[in-house]
Amino acid sequence: MSRETMADETTTPPAETDLRNVSVAGRPDGGFTVKVCAGTACVFSGSLAVYDAFVQEVEAAGLGDKVEVSIIGCHGLCSMSPVVVLGDDTLYGHLRPQDVGKVVEEHLKGGSPVERFLYKDETTGERIRDWHDIGFYKAQTRIALRDVGVVDPESIEDYLARGGYEAARMALSEKSPEWIIEHVTDSGIRGRGGAGFPTGVKWKFAAQSKSDVKYLICNADEGDPGAFMDCSILEGDPHAVIEGMVIGSYAIGAHEGYVYVRAEYPLAVKRLTQAVADAEARGFLGKDVFGTGWDFELHLKLGAGAFVCGEETALIASIEGKRGMPRTRPPYPAVSGLWGKPTNINNVETYANVPWIIANGAEAYAAYGIDTCRGTKAFSLAGKVVNGGLAEVPMGSTLRHVIFDVGGGIKDGKQFKAVQLGGPSGGCVPASLLDTPVDYESLAATGAIVGSGGMVVVDEDTCMVDLARFFLDFTQKESCGKCVPCRLGTKRMLEVLDRIIEGDGREGDIELLEELGHYIIEGSLCALGGTAPNPVLTTIKYFRSEYEAHIREKRCPAGKCKALITYTIDPEACTGCTLCAKKCPTQCITGEKKQPHAIDVANCIKCDTCRQVCRFDAVKVRSGIEQTVSGAAETVEDQ
Amino acid sequence: MLGMFKAMRTTLKHLPMKKITVQYPEQRERLPERSRGLFRVVIDPADGEPRCRACTLCESNCPVQVIRVNYTSKYRLPVPNAARIGEARLAAQSGVDLKDLQPVLDEYYEHGTSLIGMLQDAQDVYGYLPRLAIQEISLQTGISLSQIYGVSTFYNQFRLSPVGEHIIDVCHGTACHVAGAVQITEALEEELGVAEGKTTSDMKFTLSSVACMGACSQAPVMRIGDKTFGGITPDKTRKIIRDLMDEVGGQKG
Numbered sequence: 001m002s003r004e005t006m007a008d009e010t011t012t013p014p015a016e017t018d019l020r021n022v023s024v025a026g027r028p029d030g031g032f033t034v035k036v037c038a039g040t041a042c043v044f045s046g047s048l049a050v051y052d053a054f055v056q057e058v059e060a061a062g063l064g065d066k067v068e069v070s071i072i073g074c075h076g077l078c079s080m081s082p083v084v085v086l087g088d089d090t091l092y093g094h095l096r097p098q099d100v101g102k103v104v105e106e107h108l109k110g111g112s113p114v115e116r117f118l119y120k121d122e123t124t125g126e127r128i129r130d131w132h133d134i135g136f137y138k139a140q141t142r143i144a145l146r147d148v149g150v151v152d153p154e155s156i157e158d159y160l161a162r163g164g165y166e167a168a169r170m171a172l173s174e175k176s177p178e179w180i181i182e183h184v185t186d187s188g189i190r191g192r193g194g195a196g197f198p199t200g201v202k203w204k205f206a207a208q209s210k211s212d213v214k215y216l217i218c219n220a221d222e223g224d225p226g227a228f229m230d231c232s233i234l235e236g237d238p239h240a241v242i243e244g245m246v247i248g249s250y251a252i253g254a255h256e257g258y259v260y261v262r263a264e265y266p267l268a269v270k271r272l273t274q275a276v277a278d279a280e281a282r283g284f285l286g287k288d289v290f291g292t293g294w295d296f297e298l299h300l301k302l303g304a305g306a307f308v309c310g311e312e313t314a315l316i317a318s319i320e321g322k323r324g325m326p327r328t329r330p331p332y333p334a335v336s337g338l339w340g341k342p343t344n345i346n347n348v349e350t351y352a353n354v355p356w357i358i359a360n361g362a363e364a365y366a367a368y369g370i371d372t373c374r375g376t377k378a379f380s381l382a383g384k385v386v387n388g389g390l391a392e393v394p395m396g397s398t399l400r401h402v403i404f405d406v407g408g409g410i411k412d413g414k415q416f417k418a419v420q421l422g423g424p425s426g427g428c429v430p431a432s433l434l435d436t437p438v439d440y441e442s443l444a445a446t447g448a449i450v451g452s453g454g455m456v457v458v459d460e461d462t463c464m465v466d467l468a469r470f471f472l473d474f475t476q477k478e479s480c481g482k483c484v485p486c487r488l489g490t491k492r493m494l495e496v497l498d499r500i501i502e503g504d505g506r507e508g509d510i511e512l513l514e515e516l517g518h519y520i521i522e523g524s525l526c527a528l529g530g531t532a533p534n535p536v537l538t539t540i541k542y543f544r545s546e547y548e549a550h551i552r553e554k555r556c557p558a559g560k561c562k563a564l565i566t567y568t569i570d571p572e573a574c575t576g577c578t579l580c581a582k583k584c585p586t587q588c589i590t591g592e593k594k595q596p597h598a599i600d601v602a603n604c605i606k607c608d609t610c611r612q613v614c615r616f617d618a619v620k621v622r623s624g625i626e627q628t629v630s631g632a633a634e635t636v637e638d639q
Numbered sequence: 640m641l642g643m644f645k646a647m648r649t650t651l652k653h654l655p656m657k658k659i660t661v662q663y664p665e666q667r668e669r670l671p672e673r674s675r676g677l678f679r680v681v682i683d684p685a686d687g688e689p690r691c692r693a694c695t696l697c698e699s700n701c702p703v704q705v706i707r708v709n710y711t712s713k714y715r716l717p718v719p720n721a722a723r724i725g726e727a728r729l730a731a732q733s734g735v736d737l738k739d740l741q742p743v744l745d746e747y748y749e750h751g752t753s754l755i756g757m758l759q760d761a762q763d764v765y766g767y768l769p770r771l772a773i774q775e776i777s778l779q780t781g782i783s784l785s786q787i788y789g790v791s792t793f794y795n796q797f798r799l800s801p802v803g804e805h806i807i808d809v810c811h812g813t814a815c816h817v818a819g820a821v822q823i824t825e826a827l828e829e830e831l832g833v834a835e836g837k838t839t840s841d842m843k844f845t846l847s848s849v850a851c852m853g854a855c856s857q858a859p860v861m862r863i864g865d866k867t868f869g870g871i872t873p874d875k876t877r878k879i880i881r882d883l884m885d886e887v888g889g890q891k892g
Contacts, residue, residue, distance in 0.1 A: 044854040044869040078856035081869075226813030228853035263759075263796060264849055304755055305795030307850065321753030323699055323793040382814040382855030389856060420813060456813045456855075470816050474850065480793070483702050525702060583874060585829060608822050609873050 032067045032108065034058070037083040037149065039074025039232055040267060041389075046097070047082035053100035054084070061104050073236015073271075075149035077136055078382075078389035080119060091131035092117040122386050122408060136387040139405040141368060143376045144192070144352040145392045148236030153271045156278040159239040165284055167359040168246045172292045180251040181207060184354065186362035188374030193219055193310070193347030194422065194451040195527070196373070196440040202344060205334035206252040209342035214254040217338065217345040218245055219315060220261040220268070223307035224423030225474065227454030229378040230348040232390050234261065234268035237352065238275035242298065244351030246289060247358060249296040252344050256297050260315055263302040273300060307424070307478035310452075311526050312337075312345045314480065325480045326526035347452070349378055369395035373439040377450065383420075383457040384411045393438065400434040403457055414459040418542070422451025424471045424478075425531035427538030428464065447538040449531065463560035464543040465550055469497040471535035475528065486529025489520040493536060503563040503625070505551035510540055555624035562606045566622045569610075571596035573618035580610035580619060678706065694785035735769040744779050754782055754790055758797055767798040803838045803845035805887065807831075807880075808862040812851030818858040819873075824848060826873035830880045832892035843889035 036042075036051040054069045075083045080093025084103075090113055092103065099117065106114050118127040119134050128134050142148075151158040159165070171180055185200025206214065218241060222230040233241060245257050261269055276298055279285045287295050301319050308314045309324040316338050318324035337343025353375065357365045366374045373395035379402060382388045386408035393402055399419060403409070410416050418428040427448035429436060436442050443450050458467065476490040493516050496509050517533030524530045540547060549557050556564040569580075569589075574596040581589040581597060588604050591597030599610070599619075611619040661668050670676070681690045698708045743760040746752050752760070757780075761772050768791055777784045791797040807827060811820050824835055827846055831839055838845040854860045857869030861876065868879060883889070 040852065041854040041856045041869070044852075044857045044860055044867040078854075081856065222853075223850060225811070225816075225851035226855055227851070228855060231853040264851070265853060301756075302759065303794075304759065304797065305850075306793060317699075318755065319753070321755050321790070323789050325699060327704055328702070380855065382858070383817055388814075423813065454813065456817065458817055462817055467813075467817070470813070482700060585826075607825060607873060608819070609826075612872050613874055 032063075032087055033085075034067060034069045034108075035072045035075075035085040035152075036069065037073075037075045037081065037085070038071040038153075038267075039078065039081075039149075039235055040228065040265070041074070041078035042081040042083055043267065045081045047084075049097045050082050050084065050095050050100060053097040054104070057100050057104040058108070061109060063104070063108055067108060070152050071154070072150065073148045073153045074232035074390055076140075076145070076390040077119075077131075077134070077387060079385075079387050085131065086113075089130040089132060091119060091129075091134070093119060134387075135408060136389070136391070136406055139401065140392050141376050141394050142392045143356050143365070143368070144233065144240075144349045144378050145237075145390060146356060147240060148233055148390070151237060151239075153236050153238055154274055156239060156275070156282065159237070163359070164239055164355075165243055165279075165290075167355040168243045168284070169290045171247050171358050172250050172290050172294050177207060177251045177253065180247060180358065183362045184251070184357060187357045187365040188362075188369070189350065189353055189357065189365065190373060190440065191347060192349035192353070192377065192453070194425070194449060196450065199346060199350055202334065202346070203248065203251050205332070206254075206342055206344035209335055211342045213256070213339075213341045214252060215338045215341055215343040216245060216249045216252060216254040216257040217315065217319070217343060218257070218259040218348060218351055219310065219312065219345055220259055220348045221303045221310045221315060222262060222265075222348070222452060223310050223478075224425075224452050224454045226380070226382055226420070226423055226456045227452045228380045228382075229390060229453050231262075231265050231268050232380070233348050233352050233378075234265070234272050238268075238272045239279065240352045240355060241272075241348055242275060242279050242285065244354035245298065246284065246296055247354050248344065248346065248351065250294055252342075254344065255295045256299070258299050258301050258319055258338075260301045260303055260309070260319060263305060269300070269302065276300065306480070307474070308480045308526070308528050311528060314526070315345065316343065323480070325482045326528070328525060349453075370437065370439060372441055377438065377453060379438075379453045379455045381407050381455050381457070383455075384414065384459040384462075385409070385457045386411055395439045396437045398435050398437055399429060402438065402455065403434070407457065410457065410459050414461070417458050417460050417462060418464065420448075420456040420458065420467065420535070421454070422449040422531075422534075423454045424475045425449060425527065425534060426451045426454075427534045428458075428467070428542060429538070430542040432542075447534060447541055449534070461558055461560070463556050463558035464539040464546050465497065465500060465556075466558075466560050468536045468539040469494070469501060472497060472532065475532040479528065479532070483523070483525040483529065485520045485523035486525070486532060489516055489523075490529070490532050492516055493520070493533065497536070500547065500550050501561045501563065503550075503554050503561075505547075507551065509551060510544065510547050513537075514540060549623075553624070557623055559621035559623050564623070564625060565606065566601060566625060567599050567604055567606060567610065568620050568622055569597050569599055570618045570620050573616050575616055575618075577615070579613050579615070583609050583613045585609065692783065692785075694783045696785055696789060699789065735765065735771050737771065737775055739764045740772050740775055744776070747780060754787065755794070758787070758791055762797060765801075767801050770799075801838070801842065803842050805843060805864055805883065805889075806845045806847060808847050808849045808852075810850075810852045810854070810858070810860045810862075811848045812853075812855060812858070814855035814858040815851075815860060820848075820859040822873045823859050823861060823871060823876050826876045827880060830877055830884075830891070839889060840892060841890045843884075843887060 034054050036047055038047055058067050058069055077083055082095055084092045084095055095117055103114050106112055113129050115127050118129055120127055131137055147162055151162055181200055181203045189199045190196040191199055220230050249257055285298050289296055303309055306324045309318045311326045312333055314324040314326040333343040333345055369375050376392050376394050378392040381391050391406045416431050418430050420428050429446050429448050433446055436446055440450050472494050476494050479486045479490055481487045493513055496513055499505055513536055517537045520533050521530055546557055549555055554564055559565050576594040578593055586603050586605055588600040589597050683690050693708055695708045698706045743757055747757055762768055773787050777787055809824050828834055831844055831846055833839050833846055835846055835848055852860055859871055861868045861871055
């Protein structure tokens with residue numbers, strides 16, 4: 001069985017004449033719906049078990065014919081996962097399978113919502129029933145994510161009922177390719193994969209290239225750690241991407257397309273496979289699309305796990321079955337791409353926007369955003385924010401708006417320290433620049449990038465040197481090895497960072513990092529090397545004092561770098577419950593029952609277990625190195 | 640007037656000096672040690688055949704794409720018979736049955752699967768890429784061994800050694816890193832007695848890490864087979880893995 005012959009066999013039933021008349025199968029009119037979120041985060045927290053529980057409980061309660069239980073793609077508010085939406089508006093979070101019975105009993109039968117599973121506003125403490133009223137959703141404008149979390153991703157009928165494939169049918173049967181390209185250009189949409197190249201211009205280049213064969217590729221190789229928008233779109237609304245690709249194929253004149261999707265997203269692959277098969281069965285893909293005589297075949301290609309394959313020329317090499325190494329441009333893929341033929345590559349989110357632009361008009365899209373950047377951008381908000389999840393805001397909104405209005409601020413009442421944008425290619429933006437608008441140019445001025453849209457918020461407990469090292473370690477491992485500045489330069493930078501973290505930093509190391517970073521950016525062949533030093537350079541720019549504390553004072557201000565911290569027990573707070581001593585993997589915590597305990601620093605491996613298990617907050621992390629036995633024992637002996 | 644004299648002075652000054660220009664090709668300069676020169680395929684004086692085996696690695700590595708390798712199967716590196724016999728013995732020991740590979744190759748002949756697709760399929764069959772299977776693919780498709788090796792070591796997905804029954808994937812994405820994924824891996828290393836990326840000697844568990852699973856709001860997360868765990872701590876992780884070891888009877892180390 002092959003992984004790449006999904007769209008080869010084309011069975012073409014007659015295309016639907018009026019798509020709106022397609023009945024939504026299995027949903028009784030006037031019935032009540034229970035939608036269980038099955039995005040990755042919710043599946044991780046057990047939403048499929050919750051779904052099964054709902055099916056069982058609803059059946060057991062005799063409501064089988066009135067209530068329909070279905071799954072949806074990512075609803076957005078991942079920090080509440082698993083999320084379940086009852087009816088049109090009630091959102092429950094943190095549901096466990098054993099809680100389902102209560103919800104069915106009280107809400108579905110009794111008609112009153114179960115308070116304790118509703119969203120709780122952190123500031124007012126109020127429970128909010130209607131998810132439309134939650135700040136997280138109110139502060140968003142959803143275009144690319146319009147149907148994510150609304151439709152059942154495994155049902156093409158659901159998508160059709162929402163007016164799906166209308167835009168593609170209209171474009172293919174009534175409009176010319178030039179009209180589409182002009183429309184996309186007028187909308188002002190720019191590539192959502194990170195580089196921000198105007199999509200209309202890209203399509204125009206590909207359309208102008210003369211060739212018998214052209215290809216259309218969707219880049220779904222979302223390798224940035226901390227980004228999951230493309231994943232959520234593919235999982236939640238795969239048909240929007242397919243529809244966008246059908247329109248794109250007609251505009252540039254390609255009869256064959258590929259979706260290059262990460263194999264690490266098994267759920268997205270499964271749903272996309274099914275969506276392609278469903279679309280083919282209805283004649284929306286394959287031969288004679290919508291009965292217009294247009295042919296477009298779509299294949300799936302599974303990535304084999306290489307970050308550099310997000311770069312377009314490397315992605316093309318990978319589809320050809322080679323090592324995914326980038327090559328010099330020009331020639332650009334629009335002239336010579338896959339198998340040497342003109343190829344157009346866009347990101348998942350870009351394609352998801354296209355049907356909306358065609359259906360609602362370029363002006364409607366251009367009404368959002370600012371002069372240089374039109375429309376909206378989806379971000380995946382993660383890290384230490386109250387409301388983590390999928391967020392889409394108009395271009396030009398400030399970072400403050402995204403983090404505090406959508407994200408609801410910082411968890412556990414801690415201080416905002418920085419936001420990491422754009423993953424390993426991006427940078428960290430400090431609190432002083434929170435009012436920076438989110439658009440390609442403004443963010444580039446801070447040293448960060450919009451990138452694919454990963455936004456990881458960190459609080460005071462995160463060490464910036466360690467974070468920079470984390471990203472550099474990633475890019476260093478993922479460097480394809482083709483050109484020297486990236487292959488060796490990142491390795492040398494990593495060595496310098498390693499010694500800083502180990503407490504062996506030297507004077508001049510910061511300058512050395514800056515110099516190396518500069519040369520790597522100048523000398524690298526592709527964007528991976530050209531952006532790899534960004535996390536280090538931006539953290540040096542905005543958090544230089546932290547680097548200096550590591551090098552000169554041999555301490556880690558955030559208390560993260562193991563070689564530069566000491567664990568101690570506060571004798572005042574310790575109740576002698578012995579829990580930490582029991583959990584300590586090296587038995588270096590000693591003390592009598594009900595007496596304050598102490599940590600033997602010489603044997604402590606700084607695994608952090610004691611601090612996590614302590615219920616009285618008695619285990620403290622001191623920034624700096626101490627050699628003696630610290631904590632209560634000394635104090636007790638002294639007395 | 641003054642300018643003309645200045646120019647004449649310079650000319651006269653340089654007249655008796657040694658000339659720096661060389662009359663190529665009559666005179667030949669000794670090139671510096673690292674001069675690039677031109678590419679040429681070396682012909683083996685022993686048999687008059689080119690030494691190049693058309694492995695195409697120079698083609699894929701050249702930063703400016705000036706090399707194109709066009710080859711005929713005549714110059715493919717043959718697998719020596721002695722090596723094949725050795726491999727057959729190895730195969731008998733390792734339990735790799737090449738019959739299982741046939742559907743993968745059939746698929747290649749029918750649909751022209753790309754090399755990556757073929758290796759993915761082969762890995763689905765064996766759980767890893769046995770040396771024998773790689774050789775068989777090379778023999779049957781004419782893709783050089785070095786090219787297959789190049790591809791299989793480039794992508795993280797491919798494994799060249801067998802893996803344990805249960806693969807433990809710890810997510811090391813940004814959100815998970817910030818939430819303490821390193822401690823999770825350390826706890827697992829200690830409980831399993833193996834380093835990250837390694838397999839326990841009883842072939843029960845393989846500890847691995849992935850870049851990002853896209854479940855950032857549940858960070859840190861871990862996946863064991865089909866089971867997923869979110870919001871774990873080192874302590875919870877130890878409990879999960881101990882329970883699993885009790886269940887399947889795995890040994891530490």
